[in-house]
Each structure stands twice: as C-alpha cells, then as structure tokens.
Amino acid sequence: MNPSAPAAAQSSVPPTLPQHPEGSIYHITSSKVHMPGTNGAAKPGAKPAGGARASDSVPNATMIKWLRDMILIREFENRCAQAYQQAKIGGFCHLYLGQEALAVGTINSINHDDPIVTAYRDHGHALARGMSPRACMAEMFGKLAGCAKGKGGSMHMFDKPNWNFGGHGIVGAQTPLGAGLAFAAKYELEVMKRSVDGSPAKKKVSLAYLGDGALNQGALHEAMNLAGLWGLPVIFVVENNRYSMGTAIERGTTMAHDLPAKGRAYGMESMTIDGQDIRNLYDHFKPLVDRCREAQRPAFVDLLTYRYQGHSMSDPQKYRVKDEVEMFKSRDSIALLEQHLLTERKCISEADVDAIVAECRALSEDSVNFAESAPMPGLEELYSDVYQNIQPNLSPTREYVHGAKNELL
Amino acid sequence: MPTAFADIDFSKPLPSATGDRQIQFREALREAMSEEMRKDDRVFLMGEEVAYYNGAYKVSQGMLEEFGPQRIIDSPISENGFAGLAVGAAMYGLRPIIEFMSWSFSLVAADQLLNNVPKMLYMSGGQWGCPIVFRGNNGAGGQLGSTHSWTVESMYATVPGLKIAIPSNPYDAKGLLKTAIVDNDPVFFLESERMLSDKGHVPEEEYYIPFGKAALRRGDWSGERDSDITLVSFGRPVNFCIDAADELEKDGIVCDVLDMRTVRPLDIDSIIQSIKRTNKIVVVDQCWPFASIASEVVTQVCEKAFDYLDHQPVRVNTDDVPTPYAKNLEMEYLPHKGKIMAAVKSVVRR
Ligand SMILES: Cc1ncc(C[n+]2csc(CCOP(=O)(O)OP(=O)(O)O)c2C)c(N)n1
Ligand SMILES: [Mg+2]
Secondary structure, X not given: OOOOOOHHHHOOOOOOOOOOOOOHHHOOOXXXXXXXXXXXXXXXXXXXXXXXXXXXXXXXXXXXXXXXXXXXXXXXXXXXXXXXXXXXOOOOOOOOOOOHXXXXXXXXXXXXXXXXXXXXOOHHHHHHXXXXXXXXXXXXXXXXXXXXXXXXXXXXXXXHHHOEEEEOOOOOOHHHHHHHHHHHHHHHHHHHOOOOOOOOOOOOOEEEEXXXXXXXXXXXXXXXXXXXXXXXXXXXXXXXOOEEOOEEHHHHOOOHHHOHHHHHHOXXXXXXXXXXXXXXXHHHHHHHHHHHHHHOOOEEEEEEOOOOOOOOOOOOOOOOOHHHHHHXXXXXXXXXXXXXXXXXXXXXXXXXXXXXXXXXXXXXHHHHHHHHHOOOXXXXXXXOOOOOOOOOOOOOOOOOOOOOOOOOO | OOOOHHXXXXXXXXXXXXXXXXXXXXXXXXXXXXXXXXXXXXXXEEEOOOOOOOOOOOOOOOHHHHHOOOOEEEOOOOHHHHHHHHHHHHHHOOEEEXXXXXXXXXXXXXXXXXXXXXXXXXXXXXXXXXXXXXEEEOOOOOOOOOOOOOOOHHHHHOOOOOEEEOOOOHHHHHHXXXXXXXOOOOEEEEEOHHHOOOEEEOOOOOOOOXXXXXXXXXXXXXXXXXXXXXXXXXXXXXXXXXXXXHHHHHOOOOEEEEEOOEEEOOOHHHHHHHHHHHOOEEEEOOOOOOOOHHHHHHHHHHHXXXXXXXXXXXXXXXOOOOOOOOHHHXXXXXXOHHHHHHHHXXXXXX
C-alpha cells in the first residue's frame, strides 16, 4: 500500500468480482462494482484539507487501541457463532465479522457523549462503544446480567452509560430515532441552553446506522427529509455490505452505484467511503463529523464494507460465490491496519499483535464463561419494566397468574 | 380456468384429514398457492426473499422455477410500498398474494393494511374491492424478542372489511389458503414459523375449507359422553390445547377442543353448541388479554349463552407484557399447556 496515494484510492480491490454461476441477477455485475478507486463510479468523498490525512495525526497508542477493539469484536463474534451453534444463544444472531473497521472507525470519530443508534447487527458497535463483553454476551444468553437484563437479546444492545440508544430489529425503524437524538441535542443547545441533565449544552452529532437494505424503508426517507429540512446534526451511516439477506444491493435498491444521490436529494452532504481501511474511513469520516457538529447539519455516508458470514446464523448463502467472500477477506480490515502499524508506523511488533489477540481471545472466552454461569432472570422480571408509574387496573391479568380474577372464588 | 368463489360448493364434505400423504405445513401452503396460480394468471406472489432465496422460511421453494420472476417477485424491504402496490394492483383487477416475512413487519405498512385494504370496498361504494391475501409468520416462540414476536390477530380483527384465517395444521393450511386466494375480500392469513415444519396428512386433491366453520379437535358430539369443558383456540395454541386435553383426560376431565380456523368470521355457533353441553369455557389466545380475540369470544358467549354458563368464562392469553427474549421468560409468557391445564382445573374443580 502506498501511503502517499490519494486516500480514497487506497483500495486494492480488483475491478471485477467473481461471477455467480447462475447469472448476474444473483450478483453484482462487474460493471456495477463501486469500490472507490476501481472504476470511478463512486464519489470518493471530500479530500482531507491540504491533502493531510486526518489519520496521520492519530497517535500510535490510539491506533493500537483501534486495532485491539477490532480484534476484540472479531474474537467475540467467533465466540458468538460457537455459542449459537451450541444453542446457548437463541433467536436471531447477526454477526459483525468483516465489518469491524466500520464500528470502530466511526465511533472513534465522535465523542463519547454523542448519541448513536444502530440496527440489529449491533454487537460490534456495543463493544466499540465500551460495553463490557460480559454484558453483551450475557444478553445473548438471556441472562439477568445482560445489558438489557436478558429481555432484549442479540438485536437489542442498549447501553445508556455509553450513549448507545440501542440495537433495533425492525429494518429502518432506528433511523428516525437518530434524527430525534440529533433534534434533542440541538434543542438542548438552542432552546434549553443546558443539557437535559443540567450540565452545559454542547454541539453534538448523532450517528444513525442502517444497513443497505434499510435504504428502501419509508422511515429512512421521512427521517432524512426532516433532518435536511430542520438541519439536524445526524449522520446517516449506511453500512453497505452489499446484501440485505440474499438480495444483492442492485436487485433491491435504485442508484446503487451512486447512493449519495439519495442523501443529496434531501439536501445533505453525502459521500461514499471505503470502510474496510479504517485509516481511510477516519480520513473522510472524522472531518465530516467535525463539519456536521460545527454547522449543526446532517450528512449521509455510504460506507462500503462486507460481511463474511451469512445474514444470520441460519443462512446457506447460495446467493454469492465463495470467491467473492475470499476476495473481500484478502483485504481484511484488521490485516490492513495491522500491516500499517507493523510496517509503516513500525509501532508494534508481531509479538505485540499476538499479545493483543491473546488478550481479546481471553476476554471473549471469559464473556462466555461468565454468561454461562450467570443466573437467568427470575419470573418477576417478566412483569418489570412495563410501566414506570404502576397503577391499579392497568392490566386485566397482571395481578394474578392464571384464570380470571374473581373475588367470589 | 380460475376457480370462482361463488362456484365452490362449501356444503360438500371435505376430503379425509387422515392418510399417509404426510407433508410439511410449508409445503401445504406452497401447494395451495401453486394450484391457484396454475389456474389463474392474475395471481402473483410478492415479498422479501420469496423468489431467488426460495423464501426466508422456504415456503415458496421452487415457485420461481415454475412461475418465473414476473409472478414470483422479490421485493426490497419496503412493506409499506408493496402492501400499497398490492392494493392498487388488486383494485385494477389482479389478485396479489403478499408475503410478510413476519407479520411483525406488517406494522410499517399499517396505514395500507388498516385504512386502504379493509375499507376500499366501502369507501368506493362497492366499486373496488381488495382481493388480496397477505400472509406470513405470526406469533412468538422463537426467542425473537419484543418487536419480532407479534400476534396481530386481535389488533387487525377489530377492523371491519377483513377476514382473518389462522390454521393450526397442514391440512387446514392448504384448504384455508385456497379459500383465501379465491375469496374476493382481503384475507390476512396468519402462519406460525414454529409450525412450518410440522407434518400432517394433506390430500393431493383440491379442497376449499369454508371460513367461519370451527373444527372439533377433541371431544365427541355423538352423545356418548358430554365433555366437561369447552376449550376454544385458534392457530398454534390449538396444539397446546390438544396436549392439555389429552393430559387432562387421564385425570378424567374431558374437553371439547374447538379450533376456530378463522377468527373473522368467528364461528360462535359452534362455541355455543359446545357450551350447551359443558356449561364452562376457557379461551386460549396467543394475543395479549386486553381487547383480545379471547375478550371478544367471552363477550359473545356472555351475550348469547349466559344462561348456559355454570362458571364465569376464563381466558388464557400470553402474559400482558412485551415479549421477552430470555428463554425461560418467553416460555412462561406463552399460553402454554401448564397454564391451560391450571385454568381448566380451576373451572372444573375436581
Ligand atoms: C421492516 C422489516 N422488514 C423485514 C425485516 C427482516 N429482515 C431483517 S434483516 C433484513 C435484511 C436487512 O439487510 P441490511 O439492511 O442490508 O442489513 P444487514 O443485515 O446487511 O446488516 C431483513 C429483510 C425486518 N427486520 N424489518
Ligand atoms: Mg446489508
């Protein structure tokens, strides 16, 4: 990799993707590939000011922490896959393998008290935001020590102390919430002139993550119009992993070669960013966050990524060829950053990397052991958290277990 | 030649429900759709992942191959859009089948489903109806959490203009879905992902199960012995009731188990016929209790058969809380066999 090349052209993706044997309808055809720097179809995003790369000024220690966070997600997700196969995790479980740079890069471009909201593929964001692996794993095991007392599960990683307003299961439903978080932050600033907790108000930015499949939900379009109309400081972050379940993006979404057109239609700054190279991601995303924060306005980002596993744990993946997965794996985000730190910055050694991997593996294993031995929620938890102000007669059956309540009985 | 609703002789006895053509619930659904699509080219299937992926739950497996991509149509994740599209297409003269991957996702299309679909015939003074079947998974039980575990029957059943079918076994799945497709009114067809792999005998021949006719799953109306209690249910919990009834029988308690098959129309006549023999009723419903189908059944029973009751009607619903994820909580939440047995015993008191 040539560090002096224009940032957005860092991609080493070959211009053609492997073809699916059953034809192009399953599959992105080569003419439609839009990784930046390959066929020029995508807008590479704003050039960092003066050609300087934002990531160049990131201290070594910080970048090593990024690497560590990405490795933690990978190790954690591998453990999840195992636990799911052993039926210790129930319901739907969507893994973040392959997309690690995206959560880590975007979350490290904002402040800790900037709010975020995500879709259901949410373990990566939760960990990158600082949730303990134990709380995250225990949630999936349906245990009381989980971040939502075991009531939410894999799709609902809520974490109030870390300003993570949750993973959300209904496709697109979280995007208006992202606009609402931005609205509230701007309201603090302009109307209340203090924050809701009484401290001084700050200029904030919210991140609303969505999958490429969510581009086709009405909720997103209404949210984007509101954000554009009212100048809400929300960034709609499309985690474009090319597929929504078995549907390749071109089969479900118009303008797939130029998604920023959708953001522009709502009057917001919009760009495509290669999200597999975390430095490139940061180079473009961090300045964008700063601009949105400063000017208190929205943006739309098409972040290119790839999921290595099936949509959920039960997906046979007949819609894509193995070569395609392998091709993306050959440009793995963790390997890219590792290489940079090893050979360009020369700030870590192979032994350091091994130590990081060992640490993350141990943390992930610990999270499983913890989750396994943690107690299940008691049956009283079934009835808690339904209302904050409980009153008589709210519910016909709350007060008893079976059968009708009848004082004569 | 399409089968017209008016030409179906619903008084004709249905083919035997016992036999050795054991197929899965999902195959029975597929058979119903395919049979009707072969006869009527106005019928098409649209939904997320229904074509190339063969259906998220493999209900439409192989249908793309037979009918091609113009009739088995993959849609983006745009429920509001494609539910509304179906309304337009149906008004124009086609007969859409719309698959919701889950009825939980129908909520983003609520305006179309609650406003346009049921009311079009009325609003247009009879000019345009909406002969659409909306179908998909309904109900909790797979640890899918609060948003993905909807049982929509009580919510949607309140709107006049809709019919709601909710089969409990493969035989009914085929016969009811065929009726739904040829019906000129909109039908919401509620399946359970938990039951799609259930097997049962499904006749190869074509048959149409009338809406609004309950099936007696346990109990005997021949006059040999009166049952002790009437259990009324629909959809997946019918199977919980059957299990409970079989176990209660060992304790000498005999139940009539009535499988409603459709909740709108609601076969209140069969319920009352049973109550006249048992004088007691427990309604088992996988919706929340407040303003549920069970509430409606109990109300109608009180209105129409009050004098036959020896005990106040009892409901067993899911607990009145959002669906929890944790396995132990979700199990307790459902209207499971244990709850049904406890309710029956509290009423029969032996
Ligand atoms: C409104 C709604 N419709 C359908 C679904 C079922 N569903 C869950 S995820 C998914 C695919 C979403 O793909 P994408 O937005 O690209 O996110 P990714 O899974 O790739 O992260 C679908 C159809 C849902 N959860 N919500
Ligand atoms: Mg996707």
